[in-house]
Amino acid sequence: MNRKFLIIALNLIFLLGLLEIVGLLEKHEEWRTFAEEPVNLTLPNGQVERCLTCHQGIEEISPSHPIETFGCVSCHGGNGLALDKERAHEGLRGGRNPAALSVTNESCGQSGCHGDSNGNLYRSPxxxxxxxxxxxxxxxxxxxxxxxxxxxxxxxxxxxxxxxxxxxxxxxxxxxxxxxxxxxxxxxxxxxxxxxxxxxxxxxxxxxxxxxxxxxxxxxxxxxxxxxxxxxxxxxxxxxxxxxxxxxxxxxxxxxxxxxxxxxxxxxxxxxxxxxxxxxxxxxxxxxxxxxxxxxxxxxxxxxxxxxxxxxxxxxxxxxxxxCHTRNEVMGDGFLHGNKASAQTIKCYDCHGTTQQEANFEMIESQKHDAVWASRYFGDEFPELKPGDKVAVTDINEPMINVRREDGQVVLYSKVNGKKYIVPQVKGSNCEQNPQEQNAESCHTCHDISEGIK
Ligand code: HEC
Ligand code: HEC
Ligand code: HEC
Ligand code: HEC
Ligand code: HEC
Ligand code: HEC
Ligand code: HEC
Known part of the structure; x- marks a missing residue:
């Protein structure tokens, strides 16, 4: 083989190798494009996570999951100490979404979180x-x-x-x-x-x-x-x-x-x-x-x-x-329902009652009641339930945590913004309903405001 060629080839190989190393270094130092120093987050158990080095500025996911307590790895998985992306992201649960149902057993469903029911399915989505x-x-x-x-x-x-x-x-x-x-x-x-x-x-x-x-x-x-x-x-x-x-x-x-x-x-x-x-x-x-x-x-x-x-x-x-739609209707009640009619429970009369009787209420007796627990998950404007409060219940005895009897009136607090409404009762009103016909369809024959709206 020609000697000149050999030298050129060897030089090329060397150059390629050099480029490779520089590339690796650059990749390794990717975090420097986001921060000057590694950001160390020390969790209450002493573990250190550095995800925030690159993800600095990310929003705290919710007030009940403070960054200082939960860090990132508890939900996402990955290697908390790694500073290069590939290693940090090794084993991320569900890629961009750790709350995909294929991985919730490991993420949201960890012991002590949202999957450890101890027999209480109401608290185990x-x-x-x-x-x-x-x-x-x-x-x-x-x-x-x-x-x-x-x-x-x-x-x-x-x-x-x-x-x-x-x-x-x-x-x-x-x-x-x-x-x-x-x-x-x-x-x-x-x-x-x-x-x-x-x-x-x-x-x-x-x-x-x-x-x-x-x-x-x-x-x-x-x-x-x-x-x-x-x-x-x-x-x-x-x-x-x-x-x-x-x-x-x-x-x-x-x-x-x-x-x-x-x-x-x-x-x-x-x-x-x-x-x-x-x-x-x-x-x-x-x-x-x-x-x-x-x-x-x-x-x-x-x-x-x-x-x-x-x-x-x-x-x-x-x-x-x-x-209107309750926890069990929306997140399931633990039964494998075959269709939506079977899972769907709320009726108009759960709030409005009928010509014969007002809505049904249950008095909360203990701080440990599921309804008290569930009422704590909403914003500051939403009043938490306490023993002595009267909360409406559906036909299968599920509490409607936002519908209550207060000072002789039936009231509803919006779960979205806490706004208070008076719930008009059919009993004692001029409602012309047939008490045997309680499907929304029949109510809508008289109570339909959609007309005229395009
Ligand atoms: C070296 C910088 C760096 C570090 C360290 C890092 N990330 Fe990332 N992360 C990125 C970048 C950049 C993206 C944008 C998507 C991409 O380029 O892959 C990303 C995307 C993600 C995504 C979305 C994944 C997707 O498929 O879209 C998640 C989730 C994530 N990171 C979590 C973490 C967690 C948890 C840690 C700590 C264990 C961490 N990251 C550490 C740079 C980093
Ligand atoms: C309580 C669980 C939880 C914690 C703690 C948590 N995340 Fe997430 N993260 C999620 C969920 C759920 C999603 C998907 C929904 C979303 O994008 O908000 C997500 C999405 C992401 C994404 C992808 C966003 C996108 O649009 O591509 C990144 C990046 C990410 N998280 C980084 C982090 C980092 C960094 C931390 C730590 C500071 C962290 N997360 C803490 C649950 C969590
Ligand atoms: C179809 C919509 C929907 C889906 C999917 C859903 N949730 Fe919910 N979730 C709700 C609603 C609505 C509430 C409010 C319940 C109430 O009014 O008491 C809620 C409440 C909660 C609460 C507050 C406590 C409680 O149980 O009332 C937690 C925690 C929760 N969800 C976790 C989860 C987890 C974990 C998953 C995934 C396994 C999930 N949710 C899936 C709609 C949903
Ligand atoms: C990802 C899509 C999706 C989202 C988001 C969603 N639903 Fe549904 N929902 C469905 C499907 C699909 C069905 C019916 C399945 C069938 O008939 O087989 C359904 C059925 C229902 C039913 C009747 C059966 C049951 O399980 O109670 C109610 C009530 C309901 N949804 C309310 C809600 C409410 C309230 C929200 C928001 C908090 C919501 N859905 C968000 C897809 C969704
Ligand atoms: C004022 C209370 C109220 C509000 C608000 C409400 N619903 Fe309903 N919904 C009901 C009642 C009551 C029924 C049962 C109807 C019956 O008795 O015939 C029902 C039935 C349903 C059904 C099953 C009926 C079917 O076969 O399709 C679905 C699905 C549903 N609602 C979804 C929703 C969604 C999604 C929203 C918000 C976009 C919503 N509802 C808002 C009270 C409400
Ligand atoms: C979760 C409780 C709840 C359920 C379930 C419910 N409503 Fe209501 N309803 C209310 C509240 C609260 C008001 C008062 C709204 C306001 O003041 O803006 C109201 C008001 C009304 C009014 C009076 C409206 C007016 O013009 O003043 C009618 C009629 C009515 N509802 C019919 C129905 C029908 C029909 C259904 C079943 C499809 C139903 N409601 C289910 C809570 C409920
Ligand atoms: C045949 C017509 C008709 C049917 C069917 C009907 N209503 Fe009424 N409803 C009325 C009339 C009329 C009033 C009195 C309105 C007034 O006083 O301004 C009324 C009043 C009400 C009120 C009280 C409103 C208030 O502001 O005090 C509620 C709540 C109500 N109906 C709910 C229902 C529900 C729920 C159904 C289905 C189970 C239903 N209605 C079926 C005609 C009907």
């Missing part, structure tokens, strides 16, 4: 949420399967993910309330083109088990616990102060935030956005949702709240969804 129809879509699947004669009865057998009832439901109770087998199989299409379309168009999103995909970043947040607890609308961008998060890229929550003050717009990320077309086996998105649905939940409620042609009374748009 990590156990109950995966069983809810919002996670399984069991009802929608059964309706379609029955309509197209893929099955002969309406017993629910399928879910978007395979799911076994491991918590509350005994078989007997399931038969009574659940209308589901105790183990739902994952819905797999048999190659039938209609089933394939159903799987792709109807089961891939809009439920709590949706997985993360780079092509469809919205689904990252409209899933798991964040589907409700992290305010997010399709296409949102990051507005906070963490310099590592690209604030021009859609598909990030506006803030690193968890909240229980869930506005109706959040539930509407999935609900009231359009109609399912059975003939096309497609979801047809509404095109009349105002811009304010993302920017200002308080504006344009009449246009925003329900799909056009829905009927509703004043309170059904004045209040937020979570003012």
């Amino acid at each position: 990590v156990e109950t949420v995966p069983l809810s129809p919002m996670a399984t879509k069991a009802g929608e699947i059964t309706e379609i399967a029955f309509t197209f004669l893929w099955q002969k009865d309406r017993l629910s057998r399928y879910s978007v993910e395979r799911i076994t009832d491991t918590s509350g439901g005994t078989k007997e109770l399931l038969a009574k309330r659940g209308l589901a087998t105790s183990e739902l199989q994952e819905f797999v299409s048999s190659g039938n083109p209609l089933q394939e379309k159903f799987k792709q168009n109807c089961l891939a999103s809009c439920h709590l088990n949706t997985g993360y995909s780079k092509e469809n970043p919205d689904e990252n947040y409209l899933a798991g616990c964040t589907a409700c607890h992290t305010p997010y609308r399709k296409g949102s961008t990051y507005q906070g102060d963490d310099p590592t998060i690209d604030s021009s890229e859609p598909g990030h929550a506006p803030y690193h935030q968890l909240t229980t003050e869930i506005p109706y717009t959040q539930c509407n990320s999935c609900h009231n956005q359009g109609i399912h077309s059975i003939s096309k086996m497609e979801f047809l998105q509404r095109d009349d949702v105002p811009e304010s649905a993302i920017t200002d939940p308080q504006a344009d409620r009449n246009e925003n709240y329900y799909i056009p042609l829905a009927q509703y009374s004043l309170c059904e748009i004045e209040l937020d969804c979570i003012d």
Whole structure:
């Protein structure tokens, strides 16, 4: 071989090696683009975390998870001491979302947090949420399967993910309330083109088990616990102060935030956005949702709240969804419900009573009551319950923590902003209802304020 060539080749190899080392150094020192010194956060147990070196400025996720106590690794996993990104991010739970249902057992569900029920499912959302129809879509699947004669009865057998009832439901109770087998199989299409379309168009999103995909970043947040607890609308961008998060890229929550003050717009990320077309086996998105649905939940409620042609009374748009829908309806009650009707409990009379009787109340006797515990999770304006208070209860005896009897009146406190309302009672009013007809549909024949609203 020519000697000149050999020298040039050797030089090239040396140069490449040098570049490689410089590159590595640069990568290793990436943190210097964010901070001059490593930022050490010392937790109460003495452990040190350095995630804030790069993520300096990130918002505290919520007042009940202070940075000084929780750090970052308790929720996210990863290597707290590492200063290079690859090592720091090794083993991150759920990538961008540690509250995806595939990882909540390790993150939110750690012992002492939100999964350790000690038999009390009311305080264990990590156990109950995966069983809810919002996670399984069991009802929608059964309706379609029955309509197209893929099955002969309406017993629910399928879910978007395979799911076994491991918590509350005994078989007997399931038969009574659940209308589901105790183990739902994952819905797999048999190659039938209609089933394939159903799987792709109807089961891939809009439920709590949706997985993360780079092509469809919205689904990252409209899933798991964040589907409700992290305010997010399709296409949102990051507005906070963490310099590592690209604030021009859609598909990030506006803030690193968890909240229980869930506005109706959040539930509407999935609900009231359009109609399912059975003939096309497609979801047809509404095109009349105002811009304010993302920017200002308080504006344009009449246009925003329900799909056009829905009927509703004043309170059904004045209040937020979570003012009426209870903890067990929304986060599951530990039973594997086969459809939404089975999981849905609240009735108009739970607040308004009937011509025969007022709403039902229970006196809180002990500080340890679940209702007292649950009432502490809202903002400062929301009055916490205490022994002696009277709280409304549903037909299955679940407390409605925001509906109370005070000074002879029935009052409601908004869970979103603490605002106090008087709840008018049907008994003693001029209401012309038939006490036997208590479905919203029948009330709406007289109490419908949607008319005239476009
Ligand atoms: C060397 C700087 C650096 C350190 C140290 C670091 N990160 Fe990051 N992190 C980044 C950057 C930059 C991004 C933006 C996404 C990317 O470039 O991968 C990011 C993104 C993330 C994401 C979003 C992941 C995704 O898939 O979008 C999470 C969650 C995260 N970091 C958590 C942590 C935690 C927890 C720690 C500490 C254990 C940590 N980071 C330490 C630089 C760092
Ligand atoms: C109580 C659990 C919890 C703690 C503690 C926590 N996070 Fe998060 N983090 C989440 C959840 C849930 C999400 C997804 C929702 C969101 O983006 O706000 C998230 C998202 C993120 C993201 C991705 C944001 C994006 O838009 O790409 C980063 C980066 C991140 N966290 C960094 C951190 C750092 C750094 C710390 C420590 C200072 C920390 N987190 C502490 C729960 C937590
Ligand atoms: C990620 C999408 C998604 C979000 C976000 C969501 N839901 Fe749902 N929800 C569903 C689906 C899907 C069903 C019905 C499944 C079926 O019929 O099989 C459902 C059913 C319900 C039901 C009837 C059954 C039940 O479980 O009680 C109520 C009530 C309900 N949702 C209220 C809410 C409220 C209130 C919020 C906000 C706090 C909310 N939803 C947020 C997807 C969602
Ligand atoms: C479909 C919406 C929705 C989803 C999904 C959801 N939550 Fe909730 N969560 C709520 C609502 C609404 C409340 C307020 C309950 C009330 O009124 O008492 C709440 C309350 C809470 C509370 C306060 C205490 C309590 O139980 O009332 C915690 C903690 C909580 N959720 C954790 C979680 C965790 C962990 C997950 C995921 C495993 C999760 N949530 C999923 C809607 C949701
Ligand atoms: C003023 C109280 C109130 C508000 C506010 C409210 N709901 Fe309801 N919702 C009810 C009642 C009561 C029923 C049961 C209707 C019946 O008895 O026929 C119901 C039924 C439902 C159902 C099941 C009915 C079905 O078959 O579709 C879903 C899903 C639902 N609501 C979701 C929501 C969502 C999402 C919001 C907010 C965007 C919301 N609700 C706001 C009181 C309310
Ligand atoms: C969680 C409690 C709650 C539930 C459930 C509830 N309401 Fe209401 N309702 C209220 C409150 C609070 C007001 C007073 C609103 C205000 O003052 O703005 C109200 C007011 C009303 C009014 C009087 C409106 C007016 O014009 O003054 C009617 C009619 C009504 N509700 C019908 C219904 C119907 C029908 C349902 C079932 C679909 C229902 N409500 C479910 C709390 C509730
Ligand atoms: C046949 C028509 C009709 C039906 C059906 C009906 N209502 Fe009424 N309702 C009325 C009338 C009329 C009034 C009296 C309005 C007034 O005094 O200004 C009234 C009054 C009320 C009030 C008291 C409002 C106030 O401000 O004092 C409530 C609450 C109410 N109805 C709830 C319901 C509920 C819940 C249902 C369904 C179970 C229902 N109504 C069904 C006609 C009806």
